[in-house]
Amino acid sequence: MAYDKKHSEHAPSGQHGGHSEEYLREKHLMLDPLPRGQMNDMVMESMLAKPTWKFWVVASLLAAIVAYGLFYSWGRMIAEGLGIAGVNRPSYWGIFLVNTVFWIGISHAGTFISAILRVFRAEFRRPFTRAAELMTTFGLVQAGFSIFMHMGRVWLAYWLMPYPNQRMIWPNLHSPLTWDLLAITTYLLSSTMYLFLPLIPDVAMARDRSTGWRKTFYKTLALGFRGTEGEWTHLRNAMNIFAFAIIPVMFSVHTIVSWDFAAATRPGWSSTIFGPYFIVGALHSGMGAAIAVLAVIRATMKHMDYFIRGEHFDAIGKLMLIISMAWAYFFFNDYMVQWYGGDVWTKQLLHFHEAGPMGWMWFAMLICNIVIPWAILWNPKWRATPWLVATVGIIINVGMWFERYIIVPISLSINRMPFTWRLYQPGVEIPLGIGTLAFFILLYMIASKIIPLIPVWEVQEGQMAHELKKFGRETVVSVSELE
C-alpha cells in the first residue's frame, strides 16, 4: 500500500495493543491524519493516474452502449414513435417511469449523505461526500433522460416550462407532472450548486498542482479561491445555507414524484402514504448505490484505501439496515392502508401483485429489500467487508427497481375496466434503460479523472478536530468544536 510507509513513519509508536491507539488509528481515518500536502498529492495522483487499458476498454464499451442504447434507440423512438417501446393500453407508462423514479431515488443518497450527515455532523461522511454528490447530479441526469424519453412528442418538452409564450398559456399547475418537472429542475440545479461549493477548495488545490488545459479548467472552476480566511468564511456560510436548504428540496422532490401516482385516480396508486414511502425507498436504493460506488472507487483507484475504510462501509451498512427496516415498515403500512380500504379494484390489484404472472417479482422485491439486507447487515464483520456490503447494495437496487416496476407497469395492467386489462412487455425500453445505466457509470468514470473525488479539505478539517487523548491507560477520542 502506497501510503503505508509514510503512515508508519508518521504514526506515534509504542503503544498498547488491542483497542489501542494503533488500532484506533488504523480503523478510523479521522484519527489517522496525514499532512495536508501528502493527502493533496495522493488525491492528485489518483486522479491523474494514467488510465489503464482496462479503463479504456470499459469506457469505450460503456460509450458504445450509450451510443446505441441511449442515443440511437432514443433517436429511433423519436423518429418512429413510442410504438417501438412496450407501452400500451392500459400500461401507458412503462419502464421509462420506472427508471425515472429509480434514478431520482439514486440521486437521493447523495444529498442525504452530504447534506443531512453534514448538518448532523456525522464524521464518517467526510471522505465520501463528493462521491455521493456526484451520484446525485449524475443520477438526476439519467432521471431527466428517462422522463423525456417517455414523452410522445419530446421535441415540444419545453412547453412544460413556465415562460411567456405566443400560446399565451402556462403549464397546468394542477398537474403533478408540472410540479414534478419543477421539483426535479430545482433539485438538479441546487444539487449541482451543492456539488460545486465544496469542490472549490479542491479544484483550487488541483489548479495549483496541474499544468496545461487542466490548469485552465481548474482555474475557471476555482473562481480564484486562495484559501484566505475571508473566503473560507463565505464558503462555509454558503455551504451551511445550502446544506440546510437542500434537505427540504430533497424531501419535496421525491414526495412530488410520488404524487404522480398518489394523486391519480387509480387503484393501488391513490395511496396517502406514498410520499414518505417513496422517500424511504429512494434512500434505500440510494444508499445501496452509494456503497457500491464507494467499493468500486476503493478497489480501482490509487490511495483510496487510505480514505475509504471498513469503518465507512460499516457506518453506511448500519444506515442501510435502518433504512431497510423503515422501508419494510412503510411497505407494510402502504399495503395495510390499501387492503383495509376494501376497494374491490385495489384488492384485485394487490392480489395481482402477488399472484399474477409477475408475482415472482413481488417476492423477489421483498427478498432483495428486506430479507437479504437484514440477514447480512446485522453482522458487524460482514458489514465492514466492502465487496459484501456493495453486493447487498446492488441487490437492494435490484429490489427497489422491482418495487417501481410493480408500482408502474404492473399496477397499470389492472384497472376498473377489466375489458382493457393487459400485460406490459418492454421493447426498446431495455436498451434505453441500460443506456442510462451505462451513461451514469461513464459519467462517473470521466469525473474520476477530472474531479478530485475526495474532499481533501473536509478530511483534513476532520482530522484536525479529532485527537486521541490519554486518560490514564485509556485512549480516548476527543473531537473539538470546529470554527
Add this chain to the structure above:
Amino acid sequence: MSEKFSRRDFLKLAGVGAATSAILTGCGPASRYVKREPYMQMPEYNYNGQSTYYATTCRECAAGCGLIVRTVQGRAIKTEGNAGNPLNLGKTCARGQATLHGLYNPDRVQEPLKRSARGGDSTQAMDWDAAIQVVADALKNNKPEEIAFLMGMAPDHLFDLVSDLAKATGMNAPLRFGALGMFEARATLSKAAENLFGEASLPFFDVGGAQVVFSFGANFLETWLSPVSYTRGFAGLREAKTKMRGKFVQFESRMSQTGGKADEWIPLRPGTEALVALAIGKLASEIRGGAMPRAFENVDPIDAASKSGIKLETLEHLAGMFAGSNGALAIPGGPALGQSNGLAVAEAVLALNAISDNFGKPGGVYLSALAPNQSEYQRPASAQEMQEFVQKMADGKIKVLFVHGVNPLFELPTALGFGGASKSVSQIISFATFPDETAREADYVFPDHHGLESWGYQRVATGSAQPVLSGAQPVVSPYYNTRATADVLIAAAQLAGGSFASALPFKDEVEFLHGKVSALMGEVDGSISAPDLPTFMAYFQQHGGYWRNSDERVAPKAGDALNREISAEVAEFAGEGEFFFVPFVSPTLAEAGANKPWLQELPDPTTTVMWNTWVEMNPETAHELGIENDDVVRIVSEAGELEVPVYLYPAIRPDTIAIPFGQGHTAYGRYAENRGVNPADLLGQHFNEAGDLAFAGMKVKVEKTGAKKPLSRLESMMGVYGIGLGEEH
C-alpha cells in the same frame, strides 16, 4: 356543354390538358348528359368547406340499403344511411360504413389489364377500345350457349341488362351467386316457402312486432338476408314502448352474435333442429289443446330431448313460452338449414308459426314484398346449381366466362372444383374492381367502377314492408381508369352486331337505366312522381331510389302448413371426426370485406378477434385435448385441411367447432392477402334437398400442431376470462 360536364370534370380536363384524348374518352359517367343529383336541394358544385350529399345504394352486400354519401370537393368522406329508404331508415352496418375503404382502396384494379398467364402477376395495360373489342370478339366468335355470365347476388340493373342480352341472344342466363346466400341457405328458405305456401318467395319475419321469437340458427343480426332491417326489428322486439319487452330464444350449437342477444340460448346437437322444432310444436299444441296437427303427430318429445341434448323440462318450458304468447314467431336460418335435412328444418320451423297463426299478421311471417319493377322473386343460384355450372365448365361447354361482382374462387368451396374447371374455359373475363382470386385467374380484367362511382339500381329482395328499388348514382367521379361494365357490354354488343346489337340498343348505361325505370313513372302510389322522364330520374337519383308507399308484403297461404308430413329425421353428417363443424360468416368482414383495413380492425362481435381467423372450441374439450388459447391446430375434413389458432369459446357445444368465413384470401390486396384461412376449403360437396350446400353437415378431426399464433383480441384475456390473473381454475 355545361349540361354535360360537371365542374369537376372540367377541372380535371384543365389539369391534365385537353389534348389528352384518353381522359376525354375516359370521362366517367359523371360527365354524361345527366347530372348526378344531390340529396336535398343543393348545388352540385363544391364550395370550400361545404359538403354535398348524394343518395346512392350500398353495394357491400345484396340487401340494398340506401346510403347518403357526404362528399367534400369531389371526395367521398362519409357514408350515412338514407333515412328516406324504407329498408334501412337512415342506418347502416359496419360494412356500409367501411365502403369508402373500398372506394379508396390502395389495391384497386386501375385500368383494363391483359394477363400474360392465368394466376400470374404479370399483366399488360390495355386501353378501353381494345378491351371492348376483346369483349365484342368473345361475344361474336363463340356460340351464344358457350357464353356464360357469373354475377354477384344483388338483383341489380346489370343483372337485368345481362338477362335481357341472354334472352335475346340465347346466351346462358346469368347466374347470381354469393357466399352470403350460400351460408344463408336462401334456396332452402324459398323452397320451404314454396312447399308450405305454394310460392317460391323469400319469407319475411316481422321480428319487431313479435312477442316471442324462436330462431333456429338464423343469424339475423349479422349477415342474414338484410341485417340492418332485422336489427331494427330486433330493437322493436326489445323495446317496451307499446308492449311487453319481447323474448328471444336462439337454438344453435355455437353462440352466434345473434345468439348472444338471446334471453335463452339453447345449445342443441347439430342436425336435430327439425326434431326439436316439431317436438316444441307438439308440446305447444298440447298446451293449446285441440286436434294434434299431422305435422307433429309422429314426434316423440322424449326422443327429441335425448337426441338433441335439450332437457325435456326445457322443451316443455319453451313450448309453454311459445304457446302462451300471442305473438310467437319462429325463424329458420343459417347453419340449421345448411345440413342434409335443411329443407325439413326450414319447413318444420316455418310450420311452427302456424301454432301462433301469425301468417301475414304483425309479428308474424310474410312473404317479402317484390321490388317495384319485379314480377317474381329471383333467387340467387344455390350451391348445387353452381356445381352443375362448374360441371358444364369442366365439360368444356363454356368457352367464355364473364365474372362480375362475385369471387367464386374464394366464395365457392374448393371441393366444388371451380379452379380446375376454369382451366377448361378458353377465355375468362373478369370485371372485378379489386384484384381478387378470380381476377387473378382471368385472362382479362376490365375493372368496373366502385359502387360509389356507379349508376344503377338494385331491387330490395327482403327487409322492407314497402317495395323498394334502391337507386344508385356516382357520388364521385371515377378515381381510376375504370369503366362501367354495363357500358362495356353495351359498346361490345354494338361492335358484335347482330342480335347482340339489337338486344342492347342503348347509347350507354344511363339510357338503359332510363328505359328500365321509366315504367315506374306512371304509378300513383310511388314515393316520387314526375311528368317527364328527366325530372323523374332526377328525383330517383336525388332520393336514392323509388319505393311504393304501401305495405306490399304478402300473407302466405298457409292453410295446411301443418297438415302435412314433415320429416323429423336427424341430419346426416359427412366425413369422419369427433367434431361437428360450423362455418359461419364473419359479421364484420362477410365475403368481401377483408380488403378494407378498418373492417379488419373491427373486433369480431363475439370473440373480439381482429385481423385473423380462429377456430372456436369449448374450453372443457380443449382442456381434455391439452389445447390452449392461440394453439394452432389442424382441422381435417374429408375435403381438405387447414391450420388455424384456437379461441377457447365458452358458448359452443363441446362436440362442435366453428370457424368464421371471410379471411383466407390468396389475392385481393395487401390487407386481405395471406391472412387467416378460408373454412370453405373444408367443405365437401354435399347438398340438401333444396340444393343448398350442407355446409354445416361436416364432421372434422382436430390435430395439434405444436405451433402457437397469438390472436389479436380487443378484449383482455385477464379481465374477461381471468387467464393470467393468478386464479386459473
Add this chain to the structure above:
Amino acid sequence: MATLSDLKISEVKLGEEHTGKWGMVIDQDICTGCQACVAACAMENNLSFVGEEDSGYGRSMHWIRIERFWEGEYPEVKMTPNQPMMCQQCGSATCEPVCPAFATVHSQAEQLNLQVYNRCVGTRYCANNCPYQVRSFNWRDYERPEPLPNQLNPDVTVRRRGVMEKCTFCIQRIHKAQDKAKSEGREVVDGEFTTACAQACPANAITFGRVDDPESMVSQLAKRSHGVKHLEELGTLPNVTYFKGG
C-alpha cells in the same frame, strides 16, 4: 379589491347541482354488438388502423369499443349485454387536471372534455388517469397508403405520432349544427344532428342530445329508472347513461 366573483374560477358543480350539456343514453338491451358505431366513428373521425400486431397489444385506436363478458358456464352460459364504451365526457374529469400542457381541457361552452391535439406532448397521464380507459394514443405514425387519405374528413384533424386522442362526441358535428342554427337565427333542435355512432346504429341503441334540456329525447330516456352511469362513485359526473338490459 377583488371579490370572489371577480375571480374566474371554473366551478365544478357536484352532485345534483351538476348538469352537463351534451349526453348520451345507451340501451345495452338492444345493442347487438354489430360494430357499426365503431366503423362509423373510425370513418367520421379519421381514426388510424394499426394492424394486427399493435391491435392485439392494446394499441388499437377505437374511440368506442364494445365490451362483453360472460356469465355462467356452458350450457347456461350467457353473453353480458354489449356495452359500448367511449369517453363519458365527465363533468369532473380525472383526465383534465393531470395534463401538464393543458392539452385536455374542459369546454365551458359545450361541457365536453376537449383534447387539443396540437398542444399534446404525449405524457399519457390523462390516459392513465381515465377510469374508463377510453383514450387512444398514437404510438406510431400509422400508415394510410394512397389513395386512402382521400376519405379523410376535413373537419377533423389527422393526428400524428405521440398524440393522445379520444371520443369528442363528434364536436365537429355539434359546431356545424350550431353554426347552421345560428345563421338561421334559431336554437339547435333536438335530433337535428347526432354523433356518427348514434347515426349509424341499426338498433338505435345510442341516443345523443342535450341533457340540460328536459324535453330532449336523451333527457326523457335518462329519466328511466334503470339507467346507470359507470363509476359514478368516483365523482367523475359522467354524461353517458346506460340501460343494462332486461
